């Protein structure tokens with residue numbers, strides 16, 4: 001702990017092994033953090049088994065997209081988030097279907113963050 005009551009997340013930190021720096025990840029980290037702060041303020045137990053996920057889409061052509069996804073779960077023994085084995089992965093091929101998913105992902109993430 002560097003400064004009590006100050007919580008740093010997102011691109012500013014290397015949060016955990018195998019955890020990418022992304023907007024999706026920063027959003028998920030913020031939710032875990034806010035949930036823990038709210039629980040502490042309310043005198044309630046903090047969730048000690050958080051599970052968060054990441055997805056990043058990349059347009060590799062005008063309509064062709066690939067993705068990378070991962071799931072991260074808190075490991076009580078190692079006291080850090082670790083990638084969940086067998087969860088997530090990458091696109092097996094370039095796909096125009098994924099362009100629709102990418103646009104929907106962006107729309108939903110923006111709504112989630114700014115609404």
Ligand SMILES: Cc1cc2nc3c(=O)[nH]c(=O)nc-3n(C[C@H](O)[C@H](O)[C@H](O)COP(=O)(O)OP(=O)(O)OC[C@H]3O[C@@H](n4cnc5c(N)ncnc54)[C@H](O)[C@@H]3O)c2cc1C
Pocket residue numbers: 009010011012021022023024025026055056057058
């Ligand atoms: C080209 C590109 C494509 C990307 N594509 C994706 C994607 O498809 N999906 C995805 O999930 N992520 C993507 N990312 C990553 C994503 O943008 C970042 O991971 C995310 O923005 C990190 O959020 P953050 O709030 O931690 O940091 P930032 O968004 O960098 O926010 C930090 C803020 O702090 C401000 N700041 C800095 N210093 C100070 C200071 N001293 N005082 C006050 N303010 C300060 C900065 O101006 C900035 O506004 C992409 C990034 C890039 C560059």
